[in-house]
Amino acid sequence: MLNLTSDSCNGLCCIPCPASFVFYEPNKLSNIYTAANIIRAISTVCTVFLSACYLILPSRRKHPHFIVLLISMQLTPWEGLATAWLFKKEEVLCKSLYEIATMDNSWLCGLQGAGLMYMTLSLNLLGFILILNLHVLTVYRSTLIADHMTKFIVSSFILPIPFLVPAVVTHQIEYPGFGSICFLSPSAEAKYFVYPLSLIISLEFLLHLVTLAFNFRTSIRARYGSSATTYDTDNSAQSDMSKKGHRMHIARDISLLLKQQWRPSIFIYCVLFSLITFWLFGLIEAKKLANIGPTTTWFSNWIKCLGEQAMISIQSGKLSVTSTPDQLKEAGDIAQRVCAAVARPYIPSFAWAAMAEILPGALGVAMLLIFGSKMELWQDIRRRLSGHKEETVFVMGDIAKDFKDRQQQRGDDEEQGKLRQQQQQQHQHQHRRGKQDDRIYSEELTHLPQAAARFGTNAQYGRDPRTAPKAPLSFSMPSSPLSLGSFNSGAVYGGPVQKTSVTIQDSRELIYYQGARQASPVTYKSHQDDQNYHRERP
Template identity: 25%
Template sequence: MAQSNSTAAFRCPYPFTTFVGSTANPGCFDLPGGKCCLPCPKADYFYPPGQQDSIMTMYQVFFAISFACALFICTTYILLPGRRRYQGFLILINNIGLALYTGSSLIALPNPKKTVQCAADGLTDANWDNNTRCAVQGTMFVLGTHMCLWAALAIMINLHVNVVWRSKILERYSILVYSTIILISVGLAVIPVIQRDIEAQPGFLCAVSADVVNQIFFYPQSVAVGGILLLHIATGCWMFAVSRRVSDGKKNWKKWVRKQIRMQWRPAAFTALSQAAWFAFFIVYRTNYDKIKNHVTSETPWIRAWVFCILQVNSTEGPAKCQSIAAPYVPGLGGAAFGVSIGILIGVFNSLVLISPQIMREWREYLGFARPMSRATSLSSGTDFEMSVSDGKDGAKSGSTYPVTRQPSQTAPIEEAGKRTRTSSEASFNLSSTVESRSPSPPATPTSTTPIISSKRTRPGVEFADTHLNLPSSRPILRLDPIAPPRGAPSILTDRLQYPAPVDIDTRVSGDSTGPGGRYTKPDGW
């Protein structure tokens, strides 16, 4: 009877709790007087008190910020008309995946550690079978990461095909490209769901079980990451080789390379960030998770030494005083937090790359805070687009813009002063507005009916990408000085240029361009 009362009065030392279940638990130990178990999550007790809570709070804040950025990018590419193009839809798919990935953290609220980390008994780690929230969060996380990476691969393929091969073949089969990305992502996400291989990870995320994570998660994604990396290298090598081969001078070559960097840095940085986030998560997952899950058993020597220390202290200060025993065997929180933060903040990094001044101007136009600017669509459509101009004297940006109108040419040929014949295969550009100059004397107004620029259309029905001619005025591309024809001179020819005052025209066309490296096409949608 005395022995029975002694057993009933036994209390497990802090932080252990008395084992009340009937199934084996790797966190339970046979101690003198009874069986005791480490509460879930077990990793908390191997670190200084409160440190894990601070890290989890930081993760939640980062996830919330990244989720908000992903939602903003999604909204931008859904609502703004100028973003609804092939490349824009690829970016949209990528950020929908990012929103799923970062938004999965919201399921862990209000108690990140208990909600998705533990089963109902408070001892067992959560998995697909014992925690519904963990199952939902893990599915969102896996699907979101797959969509991010496979969409990034499609963006890189599109960039490579446009720049190197000058082909629009992927754009012609855009529906097939979108469908392939979604089907691959959903198919890979369904595999762990069918196999019920979702379980809690250190922190407050549920993902693929460590036993099969390489086979059904990391290995398939490594195909996308490797493809992105190889295409980056191939595209860069092609640009370097071609520019060096046809360059007529070191100065011109350097100028062309700088131009390529200015035009291609957004898609390059976008896909590079996806790779960096993936590698950071992979390293943290593989180096940290196994140390916690696979070694918290009574057979592990340092665990037995830690338990003995807890029994010796036998107070609430036990974990703090015995933490030095566990420190060499558990992952350092500093490195783990840095690696995980890179993956979490991918939404912020994407936003810094994608949110350009052009997008902000389009938002102002959409909300009615700025005058809309029409877009160039086709040389034969007769639509307008705007060309920013600046005062030629001080390089400051003018307060107005020239609407340059594409007008269909007359079908009948016109002979003009012994010059070449204009036919229907040519399109003329007319100026029809005034320049707001900062000079003391106001400039004259160009005549709206005088043809200024004549350009030949070599391909029927050719379409421009979203054309925004708005380089900073301090870097003019074309300098047009005034032409003063003598009194009584005949009318200006259509292939001549005339302005009433010197102006700088800033032109950056996102269509075909020509440089020392041959012709290339700036990717649409950036």
């Protein structure tokens, strides 16, 4: 059995280490690994620069920027260890020409594999803290993470240790047969790395989905509440406005948080996407080269193709007993290029392999672009270097206090404006109803003299004594004419004069009448026809 993760020889036939390189076109994997490690080196410089910027600024050494600082500081050795392939490729991947490197025969392989495993789990835990911080701020409006920051940070460094120690004790650190780094052996990768990483990534993803769902629901409710109109009583209207104002206040805070927290969210998405790509490649594609034997159909065809190409080179004079090393290499490259087509359907996808190498290597560059593009950072650095104090004060996560106060004042003004607008709409609605009632009410008052004539009761009508001539008009009407009106009155008695105050919902003026012992005018006034009647009860 030819195992590409141990001795790559089968009898007298040996495949040079790393064995996976020979199934592709000459230098194809080597070139992509070189490019990926150059990107890792650039990422290392980016994270060093960003860490230095955060270290010299006091506000960036506080929550929640402190988490970003820790991630940046951890990315520096994480990217730096992976660049060892550029300088020590033979020691990192291979012990000899035909044997892979392990933690037993290469200290650099052991250091790289253990360090990358530990820091990958720790980085994901720090990312989980970032997402959890955004969740509790948005959904619960709580400062739980800030209050227990030390405990969360310490736990992110301690939790990976139980998975690292067994892997090191059982000597499971080695070159996995594919890629440009030493990591866990394929047999131990799932137990010590894939399962815990999957759990962390799943929690991060689900927690962020819950946060997004809450934000969407709150935004919809706030938009619906702001567009709704109510014509209830004053108390219920004020209660509704209070609830709507509370929802609008929450939605405004959430919108402000999202505007300030989108950078950590985007960066965590980049981390998750790159690590998931790398993990799925190792789980699905890289295992295609785990065990290859002489009886493997495609491998036998590939060996046969190499033999045919060697015979062609001998017949053409490119190979002979006296061939130089350069001629041997040229003939071997030709055979490898031709026979790569035979192995292509059965080996890991080159595009996926390139993504699995480049995406994790570009995290440092992505981090600098995301967090370094913030203008406040450069303004604070300029003030710091010029000897001035920082002016940015952060509360509620990443929100500047002065900015939040301005947003709060603006929101209060908007709520008061909306409340006044709804009160005006309610008043206009009642005024329109009042005008309609005025027309009906005036028509009823016009027929009061005829009603009085039918009952045969003497009554006296005239205009309002305050504005009308003193000559009254006499009509006869019942002793209780208020029964003919379409309004509701309540009598209030005091002293010798009986006076009733009638309140009309449609803003009609007050109406008065007097008792039998003393004459007092009763005035009926309509907004439309301005007809006034005066009667005197017997």
